[in-house]
Amino acid sequence: MESRLLVLFLTLTMLIGAGCSRDRFAQEVEEARQPPVVEPEVERRDIKPPKIDTEDFEIGGFGGLMSVEDFGVNPVVGVRFAYHITEGFFVEAAAGQTDTEETSFERLSGAAQLLTPDERKLTYYNLSLGYNLFPGEVFVGQRWAMNSSIYFVGGVGSTKFAGDERFTINFGTGFRILPTDWLALHLDFRDHVFDINLLGQDKTAHNLESHIGFTIFF
């Protein structure tokens, strides 16, 4: 009798338990289906690299004097473009122009002219690699310090002179001062070396140039 009662009791509890759990399960499913009462408001931020004004390019002009071997020393003007790769290295493209004068021979002989007026104009362009060898600071008075650098530069290019274009190697040194972060003043000394055979014989001409200029960093 007791055992029969126990079986009945156990069966009942199991049934109720099972029913309950089924109920709870159904409820959970129902809850999951319904939209949540509070929407989680997690705003996704767009992480972008900050926009920083990068100033690795330099553009500007220069003017000075250029000595063209046998053809006198004359004013030269030009433009310069540079890209700074690291704090040490930069690449530079430059172009310049100067008018040359008569050689001593032409002047002494009186009539003989080696070149036409058009051929006397010298233009050059070059692509060079530079290195800021001695970066430093320049002090003007007690309150003003300007960043500066002495650099070496060398490269290849072409010179149009005396009716021909000639392969030209250029090398030299320069001094750059930055009164502000974006403005640079340059003082440059360059040698432009090319072969010329104007008088029937090949000769290597060294054409020294010194100029001052300015560039703007952007």
Add this chain to the structure above:
Amino acid sequence: MLVLALIQFFIAGVGHCAGRHPEVVVADPFIELHSGPGRGYPIFYVVDRGENVEILKRRTDWFKVRSANGTEGWVARGQMQETLNPTGEKADFGGQTLADYSESRWEMGGLYGAFGGANVISAYGSFSLTPNLSLELWGSQVLGRFSNSYMASINATHLFFPEWRASPYFTLGTGAIHTKPKATLVATTDRTDQVAHVGLGVRTYLTRRFVVRAEYKSYVVFTSRNDNEEIEEWKAGFSFFF
């Protein structure tokens, strides 16, 4: 009136710009402010952990920053990368890496070398159609003993391993060459001929946007004479990707 409006616009513009400098929080114990954008410039100020700095500009791997009290100086990239942006995450300065190099599409550069017995100076621009295949436009000046030439050509270049730091490539192209004999030679005329070429080369990623490149090309010049001219070219140079 217009001038006044312009001035006002300009001032507003400047004011707007001044407020737009990105800010970061120093996360290292301190960052060092140098007096110039270079290793050798003296350190004259330090900004402590937790302080904000405004980033004014960047030159190569140096950042000009302004501290909360208005001190301005240059900080190396290595230290800037240890700062946090306003969301509390590590600041990313989008420095060029090998991955950027592999994914870049535009490139330009200059090379120098020998074209036959003459000097050649070249510049090119390139656009990548796929990581492997790119289209290149070349302009060259050849400066020789007896003649000078200008050459323009279009190339298709196949880079074998774009994800490698140094990868070989194969190139194929065609163009035109304009040859001008030297003025000192007698009885000469200018001529323009078609050229075709095949070549092999190597490109190596150096640093930042900087790539070094060396190549060999074999040219055939389709002359109006009986024989075509064959010219070998070797050159090397630098390029930048964007």
